[in-house]
Amino acid sequence: MNPQIGFLLNKTLESLRVSNLDLAELYLKQAMRIESNNPHVYRLLGVLSTNRKKYPEALDYFNKSLKFLPKNSLALCNLGNVFYDLKNYEKALDIYDKSIKLDPNFEEVWSNRGNVLFEMNRYEEALVNYDKAINLKPSYADAWSNKGNTIRQLGLPEDSIIYYDRALSLKPDHHEAAWNKSLALLLLGDYQHGLPLYESRWRSKSISEIAEKRSFDKPTWLGMESLNGKTILLYGEQGLGDFIQFCRYAKLVADLGAKVILEVPQSLAIVLTDLAGVSELVIKGQELPPFDFCCPLLSLPLAFNTNVASIPAENAYIASDSNKVSEWGSKLGPKTKKRVGLVWSSISSFQHDSKRSLLLSDFVKALPTEGYEYICLQKEIKDCDKEFFREYKNIQYYGDQLNDFSDTAALIECVDLVISSCTSVPHLSAAMGKETWVIVPYVPDWRWLLDREDSPWYPSVKLYRQSAINDWSGVLERVRKDLAGTLLG
The missing domain is CATH 1.25.40.10 (Tetratricopeptide repeat domain)
Incomplete structure (x- = not known):
């Protein structure tokens, strides 16, 4: 050579x-x-x-x-x-x-x-x-x-x-x-x-693949410096569910004497307008005001030295808009049965999405055909589910009317229970304090921990776990049995 x-x-x-x-x-x-x-x-x-x-x-x-x-x-x-x-x-x-x-x-x-x-x-x-x-x-x-x-x-x-x-x-x-x-x-x-x-x-x-690394000319706060009288920017780095889960820390940051600026995705702007602890909300892409420190949301548990016992787990820290709730109530019409909001998959490009998303043809095995009114909380339906969804007439769909998460929150307020795979919707539902059943894979995301049916992050969540890799059948059967028992109760 x-x-x-x-x-x-x-x-x-x-x-x-x-x-x-x-x-x-x-x-x-x-x-x-x-x-x-x-x-x-x-x-x-x-x-x-x-x-x-x-x-x-x-x-x-x-x-x-x-x-x-x-x-x-x-x-x-x-x-x-x-x-x-x-x-x-x-x-x-x-x-x-x-x-x-x-x-x-x-x-x-x-x-x-x-x-x-x-x-x-x-x-x-x-x-x-x-x-x-x-x-x-x-x-x-x-x-x-x-x-x-x-x-x-x-x-x-x-x-x-x-x-x-x-x-x-x-x-x-x-x-x-x-x-x-x-x-x-x-x-x-x-x-x-x-x-x-x-x-x-x-x-x-x-x-x-899962996060956006940002660069600012201000130091990252990880709990060491005093924030009294300082301004701090909190920003998202990963998915919408992560944003919803960890924005709860804004109040703890404000309690340290800081003015909190929260940069939010457009889709979450309305639903987080009144989030406790936030002094100023900035939509991502807009010019940021001056600040002294910054911190990505998923670094806040470290900054507050969080352990499982000290997770700030208020029952509800996100509220729906009452006017939108009324509008959605009118769209749904008179309530004659218990209403269940459903999510079985996401449109996420997340590398391991297949481990947490289900086919609708499988998911419906968890749903008793009588006694409930089922409402789809997904904005989009995957191509692989569209044909089955057209033939299956037992789920109401309003995806084209869900303009952002404030609509999703209002629709959640109109149901009695949310049943969902691990997407952003159960985070929103649980952050609102709505009873939420989350179905998770055999090895779930770290936030769901292991070997427990509850979540220290969300008091209103009940977890349904796979008992074997890639086996949803047992999970769906347990959900179906619990739904039948709830109806009888």
Whole structure:
């Protein structure tokens, strides 16, 4: 290989390792000027494009590289990564298998193959692949961390911590392992150790899938400085449900003597107008007033040294608009039966949404056909549910009239009970103090903890948990039985 090309490729790899994509591109452009058809340059251009999520471009570069070097297991592994990112898991598996056939001792492709099997919920098979990678390279921190994720998804968060710690011992700055360890600790209710570690999310590459990292020229407040006479900006970073859950801390911040500015998404602006503790509400995208400190909402539990026993769990901290409640009451008409608000899925792009969302054709198995009036609280219906929904006549739908969460809140006020999968709606319902039944997967989000039917975050919530991975049948049967019992009662 041309020495200049070799030098530029090494500099490219260094830049990619620290996620300096612009610098990596400069090195690769220099290499292309020296040798325009170098397969190794093509491969790294593909890696660069993958990091930028320019997948058609990445596929083109990898295919060009493989045209020159068809038996390059590394290029095949990189190609498989594109299909993994595109969630074409069967295609990714096929390409990884070809890479392994060429080089059975290539530890990275075994770990990546494990990642695909993990996403396909084939956890036991994933573990075999991670173990293969670890046997080939015992110092492979990523494989140890990925194994920890799999153990956690098998319902063993305490055991998963062993593997995260192993990854961190090998690579102390393994931020993915640190963040995932925090999720395991929080799921176990160990907020003392989990909340400080949860701050490692900002250094995790995968945080971009669930959170928006913001940069301000003011210090982040985490409970150390006095706020008396100061102005602080509180802002959301993750989903709408997270915003609803953690905006309760605004009152505690104000009680420290601070003027609280709350930046809110447009869809929550009206429903949070009278949130206790907030001095000024700013819609996201509008110009922010001056402030002395800032804090993302999900860092407030740490700032207040929260533990499970000290969660600020007022029965209701969000109120509906009485005028809108009257309007929705008129739309629904005279009440002749108990009304149940329903949510079975979301339109979220959240990576693991399939673990918490149900098909409507399955969800209705929880609903007695007589005795209740069912109201859909979802604004949108997934394509996979539309045909069944058109044929199923037992659920009223008002999604096109739900302009924002103030309408959803008013509609919630008009029902007696909300039954929902883990989306933003049950957070709103529970924050209003409405009786809410939440159905959660075998390994739920950390906020729902383990092995309990209640939630320390919401006094009005009752949890219905899967007793086995991917098995909703038992959950739905328990909901149906409790609904029948409630009707009889």
